Amino acid sequence: MTQALALTEVEQAQERLGAVRREVGHVYVGDSGPVDNLLVALLSRGHVLLEGVPGVAKTTLAKAFAASLGCAMRRVQFTPDLLPADVTGTYVLNPRDGSFTLRSGPIFSNVVLADEINRAPAKTQSALLEAMQERQVTIEGDRYELPNPFVVLATQNPVDLEGTYPLPEAQIDRFLVRVRMGYPTRSDEVMMLESHGVATPAAQSVLSASDVLALQTVAARIHAERDVCEYAVSLAAFTREHSRVVLGASPRASLSLLRAARSRAVLEGRTYVMPDDIRAMAAPVLAHRLILAPELEGNDEAQNGVVEEALSRVSYRRAVRPV
Secondary structure (H helix, E strand, O other): OOHHHHHHHHHHHHHHHHHHHHHHHOOOOOOOHHHHHHHHHHHOOOOEEEEOOOOOOHHHHHHHHHHHHOOOEEEEEOOOOOOHHHHHEEEEEEOOOOEEEEEEOOOOOOEEEEEOHHHOOHHHHHHHHHHHHHOEEEEOOEEEEOOOOOEEEEEEOOOOOOOOOOOOHHHHHOOOEEEEOOOOOHHHHHHHHHHOOOOOOOOOOOOOHHHHHHHHHHHHOOEOOHHHHHHHHHHHHHHHOOOOEEEOOOHHHHHHHHHHHHHHHHHOOOOEOOHHHHHHHHHHHHHHHOEEOHHHOOOHHHHHHHHHHHHHHOOOOOOOOOO
8 A cells, every 4th residue: 555545544534533523522612632532542442541520521521422433332330339240241031931141231332431430349340351451251151242343431530539449450451541631721611501501412423333443444554663662662661660650551551552652643644653642642541550659559640740750751762774
């Protein structure tokens, strides 16, 4: 495939993604950063953790984004009494013939909105592990493939709020990006009141499942030089050696960072990854995966501080290769 044709594909993908961004903007009023990170995760075949205090439109953003994709969506409200079978499904007895049939759970959908995921205990949260990593679930020993595309959009309240459980490290590592949502600006909040005053707007479908798969294929083909890959690995390695970090970014984090950088290149209309793509996605991809020293545990600002320190101290070096 020629470079010109690849550039045309990227430009077409950029236009389709712009349509999604505009459609979400009809419902969600606020900073465009969270929407861009959702698009990056979608292109990267990754999952998203939306974090913020109640009432800052986490669920509104996730529902509008899912609706614009034109894919099947299911919502799960996580509560302390939610069971793993409530997520994955279970076999039920048919009294007519004595046979067991599968009653599939909400995990069998293209987009799964896991609302307030950290209000359920670890046992229920673990029901998502296999699904998020391997795109499959095992029920009573039987393996079932999940639909393609498949993405989990999870919302989370700060862990210091009453009735919340910290997510296990393995669960956190399955999320490609963490999107932190704060309070809107004064002008955005006024605009929100005006647009939601009469009737709550709804996002319309501008893509389909096949469109999403095609966009993901374009992102996977974005070119990344070896120097860019080395830069991503160097940033991850810095976190593993930091004095305040107990558990640094894993190789899965390095891979996720490169995938996210490729997807950002698509949003920017480029056929190649730049160091700026790595730098822009470093905090959303790496920060939430870091396990800090006990005195800093649960400190999001400290996690981001480690990543910012890595960006300031690890330089990008382009190797000189023989002609």
